[in-house]
Amino acid sequence: MSFHKLCLLVLASLINCYLCAHVVHVDRFIFTVDDHDLFVSQSAFLEQESNRSYLSGHMMINRLINDLTLVSSMDILRPPRPEMRLYNVKLNFCSILNNGYKNKFIRMLYNNYAEFLNAKPKCPLKPNFNYTLTRAYVDEDMLPDLLPECSYRMKMSFQQKSKLLAHIQFDGRLLVKKR
Numbered sequence: 612m613s614f615h616k617l618c619l620l621v622l623a624s625l626i627n628c629y630l631c632a633h634v635v636h637v638d639r640f641i642f643t644v645d646d647h648d649l650f651v652s653q654s655a656f657l658e659q660e661s662n663r664s665y666l667s668g669h670m671m672i673n674r675l676i677n678d679l680t681l682v683s684s685m686d687i688l689r690p691p692r693p694e695m696r697l698y699n700v701k702l703n704f705c706s707i708l709n710n711g712y713k714n715k716f717i718r719m720l721y722n723n724y725a726e727f728l729n730a731k732p733k734c735p736l737k738p739n740f741n742y743t744l745t746r747a748y749v750d751e752d753m754l755p756d757l758l759p760e761c762s763y764r765m766k767m768s769f770q771q772k773s774k775l776l777a778h779i780q781f782d783g784r785l786l787v788k789k790r
C-alpha cells in the first residue's frame with residue numbers, strides 16, 4: 612500500500628478528511644454491531660455546533676480482542692460525475708493501535724485523536740472497559756489541500772479472522788470555507 616493511500620485511510624479512519632481551507636461536515640455517523648455476543652454496550656452520536664461536527668460514543672466488549680483487522684473504503688460523490696473510490700484497504704488494526712506503524716504522519720494522527728479518548732486503546736482490547744470518545748472533531752489545519760467540494764462516504768469494518776464484529780459508516784460533505 613502506498614503512503615498516499617495510507618494517509619487517506621488514516622485521515623478517514625479518524626473521522627476527518629482533507630483540506631486546510633475546508634470544513635469537514637459529518638451528516639451521519641452509524642455504528643452497527645455485527646457480533647451481538649461481543650458487545651455489552653455501545654453508542655455513537657453526532658452534534659453540530661458552529662459549523663463543526665462533533666463525534667461521541669462508547670463501546671464495551673466482554674472478551675479480550677487481540678487480533679483485529681480493519682477494512683476501510685472511501686468514496687467521493689460529485690454528481691453528476693461517477694463516484695470515485697479513493698481507497699479500499701485492509702490493515703492490521705492492532706498494529707496501528709500498538710504503534711506498529713512507525714510512520715510519523717500516522718503517529719501524529721494517532722496522538723491527535725487519542726486525546727478524545729478516555730484511554731489510548733491498545734491490543735488486546737480489554738473486556739468490561741468503557742472505551743469512550745468525547746467530542747472528536749476535525750482539526751482542519753492539519754489537513755492537506757487535496758479535494759474540491761464534494762460529498763463523501765466512508766466505511767470501516769472491524770473483523771477478527773474473517774468474522775465481522777462491527778462496522779461504521781460516515782456520510783458527510785467537504786465544504787469550502789469562505790475566508
Ligand SMILES: *[C@@H]1O[C@H](CO)[C@@H](O)[C@H](O)[C@H]1NC(C)=O
Pocket residue numbers: 661662789
Ligand atoms: C457557519 O457557516 C456559514 C456559511 O459558511 C456562515 O455564514 C456562518 O457564519 C458560520 N457560523 C459559524 C458560527 O461559524
Ligand SMILES: *[C@@H]1O[C@H](CO)[C@@H](O)[C@H](O)[C@H]1NC(C)=O
Pocket residue numbers: 652669671741743
Ligand atoms: C460508558 O461511558 C459513556 C460515556 O460516559 C456512558 O454514556 C455509558 O453509559 C457508559 N456505559 C457503560 C456500560 O458503563
